[in-house]
Amino acid sequence: MKTRNHPMNPTWLWLGAITLPAALIILFEAVKENQPLMTVWVFRIMAPVERFLGRLWSLVPCSAAEALTALFLVGNVIFLARAVVLLWRKRAALPFLRRLWALGAAWLWLWAGLCWMWNAAYYVPSFAQREGLESAPCSLEELAAVTEYFARQAAALAPQVPRDEAGNFEETPADFFPRGPEIYLNIAEEFPSLNIKPVKAKPLLFSRLQSILGFTGIYFPFTGEANINVDAPACLIPATVAHEMAHQRMVASELEANFVGIAACTSCDDVVFQYSGYLMGLIQLCNALYPVSPELWYDIAERTFTPELSTDWNGNNAYWAALDSPVEDAAGDVYDTFLKSNDQELGIRSYGACVDLLVSYYG
Numbered sequence: 001m002k003t004r005n006h007p008m009n010p011t012w013l014w015l016g017a018i019t020l021p022a023a024l025i026i027l028f029e030a031v032k033e034n035q036p037l038m039t040v041w042v043f044r045i046m047a048p049v050e051r052f053l054g055r056l057w058s059l060v061p062c063s064a065a066e067a068l069t070a071l072f073l074v075g076n077v078i079f080l081a082r083a084v085v086l087l088w089r090k091r092a093a094l095p096f097l098r099r100l101w102a103l104g105a106a107w108l109w110l111w112a113g114l115c116w117m118w119n120a121a122y123y124v125p126s127f128a129q130r131e132g133l134e135s136a137p138c139s140l141e142e143l144a145a146v147t148e149y150f151a152r153q154a155a156a157l158a159p160q161v162p163r164d165e166a167g168n169f170e171e172t173p174a175d176f177f178p179r180g181p182e183i184y185l186n187i188a189e190e191f192p193s194l195n196i197k198p199v200k201a202k203p204l205l206f207s208r209l210q211s212i213l214g215f216t217g218i219y220f221p222f223t224g225e226a227n228i229n230v231d232a233p234a235c236l237i238p239a240t241v242a243h244e245m246a247h248q249r250m251v252a253s254e255l256e257a258n259f260v261g262i263a264a265c266t267s268c269d270d271v272v273f274q275y276s277g278y279l280m281g282l283i284q285l286c287n288a289l290y291p292v293s294p295e296l297w298y299d300i301a302e303r304t305f306t307p308e309l310s311t312d313w314n315g316n317n318a319y320w321a322a323l324d325s326p327v328e329d330a331a332g333d334v335y336d337t338f339l340k341s342n343d344q345e346l347g348i349r350s351y352g353a354c355v356d357l358l359v360s361y362y363g
Contacts, residue, residue, distance in 0.1 A: 017105035021112040028115040038123040046120060047250050051196060054224025054248060058199040063227050065220030066204055072110075079103060118221040121252035127260060128357065131191045135356040138363070140289075144296050146359045147285040151304035153266070154282050157275035158308035161235075167311050171272060173230040173237050177201055180241045183268040184249075187260075190267075194249050194260065199224070201241045207231035211323050216240045219247035233319050235312045238273040239265050239280035258284065259357040279312060281358055288355040 031037055057064045083099035128135060138146075162170040181198035188195035201217075202225055204210055210218070210229040217228045217240045226244035228237060243261035251257045258280075265277020290297045305313070 017102065018108060021105065021108035024112040025108070025115055028112075028119070032120065032123045035123060035125070038120050039125065041116075042120050042124045042250060046117060050117065050221055050224040051248070052224070053222070054199045055197070057223045057225055061202075063202040063204055063220075063225060064223045065202075065218070065225045065227050066206065068223070069220075070206075072106075076103060076106070113222065118219075118252075121250050124250075124252075126253060127191075127193065127251045127256040130193050133357065133360070135360045138356060138359040140293060140296070142359050142363055143285065143289050143355065144293070144300065146363050147282070147289050147297070148300045148304060149362060150278050150282040150285055150358075151300055151309075154275060154278040155304050155306045155309045157271060157278060158306055158312065160271050161275050162272075163308065167308055168315070169233075169235040169312055171234060173203060173228075173234055176238050176241055176272070177203065177228075179270055179273070180238075180245060183238075183242055183264050183270060183273050184245065186267045186269070187264045191260075194246075194251075194264075196249055198245065199248070201226040201228050201244055203228055203230040211319075214323075217244040219244050224248065233312070233316045236276055236280055236283075236316060238270075238276035242273065242277065243280075255354040256357070258354040259361070262354075262358065263361065279309075281362075283316075284355055285358060 079099065080103060083096050083103075086099075087093070087096040127133070164170045177200050180201050184194055184198060204218075204227050207229040208231045210216070211231050215229060216232050216236070217226065219226055226241070226248055228240055228244060230237060232240070239261055241261075242264045243257050246257040246260040246264070249260070251260050262277045262281040262284075265273040266281070268274060268277075286297060289300075
């Protein structure tokens with residue numbers, strides 16, 4: 001007797017496409033506050049998988065994250081456009097609704113993957129807790145003292161980095177990426193949780209778009225890649241490389257990744273990365289000091305800034321001022337909402353909250 005395989009009922013396939021990712025999202029929301037469980041998941045499963053992916057995709061010279069994102073978004077547009085065309089030609093609602101259902105399922109799977117491949121890292125002990133670092137609100141005097149220390153260090157290093165005849169920072173961003181894996185060697189001796197097999201960060205092809213949106217880099221958990229906006233001022237790109245590589249080490253919060261990136265740069269043996277780290281830290285400290293005591297900030301800047309440091313400082317301000325737009329504000333609001341949805345209560349302002357760690361560590 002002949003046997004015949006019966007195809008699976010398409011209805012179950014359509015339901016499964018939505019219910020499976022929805023169930024994963026609901027499960028994540030139900031267990032995310034269970035820190036011991038999240039810790040096992042993140043450090044025993046998620047982090048090793050992402051590090052493997054990072055090493056795998058490091059064999060590709062360009063950003064796989066950027067390529068995959070572009071393909072996904074373009075595919076969405078084409079898929080939706082075809083759905084509209086079919087609806088107009090055939091006047092049949094069911095095929096159109098099926099396409100919308102499939103598109104919704106794709107986004108649900110993406111969100112479920114993001115929950116379990118990155119958002120989980122927000123619910124484990126923080127980097128400061130893992131390494132026994134203490135940070136507390138600082139006094140104005142302490143803030144001013146560390147700000148002046150960073151200003152003096154940046155001013156001393158500014159003439160030592162490559163510059164053109166006009167005094168502008170000259171080193172090309174492409175030179176930073178091969179040196180990036182070395183910058184964590186010294187800091188990892190102090191903080192063992194940062195000691196992983198490093199992979200290079202990658203430049204983004206559409207870096208100008210990142211600048212328009214107000215971003216200097218992005219970590220992509222699905223490929224384990226640290227992606228860098230190379231259109232931004234070159235003097236700060238090394239610090240951005242260090243920041244995004246901190247995310248590869250499961251430093252999830254932006255405030256801690258900023259601190260870790262700065263600490264990695266200032267402790268490494270590369271003068272360009274050292275300067276970039278001190279400059280990035282100085283910007284963070286200035287953003288905290290200036291609103292509460294502008295006269296203190298102006299006094300520090302007047303006493304410490306050299307022509308080289310002033311050139312980089314003013315160039316960075318001019319670059320971002322020229323790109324200021326409602327698009328950047330909208331992108332910032334979206335990212336702020338994303339951070340807060342993962343219990344990062346300070347939202348995008350948590351970039352400035354790293355000042356407490358800087359003052360505690362360098363003070």
